[in-house]
Amino acid sequence: DAGITQSPRHKVTETGTPVTLRCHQTENHRYMYWYRQDPGHGLRLIHYSYGVKDTDKGEVSDGYSVSRSKTEDFLLTLESATSSQTSVYFCAISIDSRENTGELFFGEGSRLTVL
Amino acid sequence: GQNIDQPTEMTATEGAIVQINCTYQTSGFNGLFWYQQHAGEAPTFLSYNVLDGLEEKGRFSSFLSRSKGYSYLLLKELQMKDSASYLCAVRDSNYQLIWGAGTKLIIKP
Numbered sequence: 001d002a003g004i005t006q007s008p009r010h011k012v013t014e015t016g017t018p019v020t021l022r023c024h025q026t027e028n029h030r031y032m033y034w035y036r037q038d039p040g041h042g043l044r045l046i047h048y049s050y051g052v053k054d055t056d057k058g059e060v061s062d063g064y065s066v067s068r069s070k071t072e073d074f075l076l077t078l079e080s081a082t083s084s085q086t087s088v089y090f091c092a093i094s095i096d097s098r099e100n101t102g103e104l105f106f107g108e109g110s111r112l113t114v115l
Numbered sequence: 116g117q118n119i120d121q122p123t124e125m126t127a128t129e130g131a132i133v134q135i136n137c138t139y140q141t142s143g144f145n146g147l148f149w150y151q152q153h154a155g156e157a158p159t160f161l162s163y164n165v166l167d168g169l170e171e172k173g174r175f176s177s178f179l180s181r182s183k184g185y186s187y188l189l190l191k192e193l194q195m196k197d198s199a200s201y202l203c204a205v206r207d208s209n210y211q212l213i214w215g216a217g218t219k220l221i222i223k224p
């Protein structure tokens with residue numbers, strides 16, 4: 001158990017509203033990731049972080065921003081949610097001692113519906 | 116472009132053996148991963164291959180051929196709890212993971 005929790009687990013919102021998803025880890029791992037998962041697609045990387053205040057874009061970063069002010073928290077923000085952002089969002093970490101294998105540990109997921 | 120192909124769905128019988136294939140075309144190669152994902156849950160790590168050959172871990176084995184851009188996951192003595200999606204992912208030259216869309220495995224009694 002890598003001690004990852006996501007909140008909220010489920011959220012329904014309306015188009016145009018801001019949404020923030022939180023990922024919290026208890027073990028101070030450096031690398032954290034946000035993915036989205038949609039039917040017919042592989043997991044797609046939105047943003048990732050390699051330390052406090054150190055973040056970078058993934059392949060589907062448009063419409064999303066992230067912040068990491070503390071090692072344990074990685075926030076994903078949709079500034080103005082759109083229906084195309086309806087998805088399941090997964091936070092993941094890679095265990096520092098195993099970075100050379102790329103093994104990821106995932107949170108339980110946050111299901112977001114934008115009406 | 117980068118691409119990972121795996122079958123969308125497969126069906127197998129409890130107690131049998133099933134092989135799930137994955138072919139990839141990526142910019143460089145730094146390892147191939149298999150993850151298991153039960154419906155409504157998070158993916159969990161199964162195996163990692165970086166050199167050609169077979170890696171065995173209990174009932175699960177994973178094979179890699181880098182020259183062919185090909186891997187398979189072999190599941191033996193299938194159990195009902197093996198019903199899940201199996202995700203293939205390749206780490207490219209930039210150490211980014213490229214994911215396949217997953218193979219949904221249905222186990223029938």
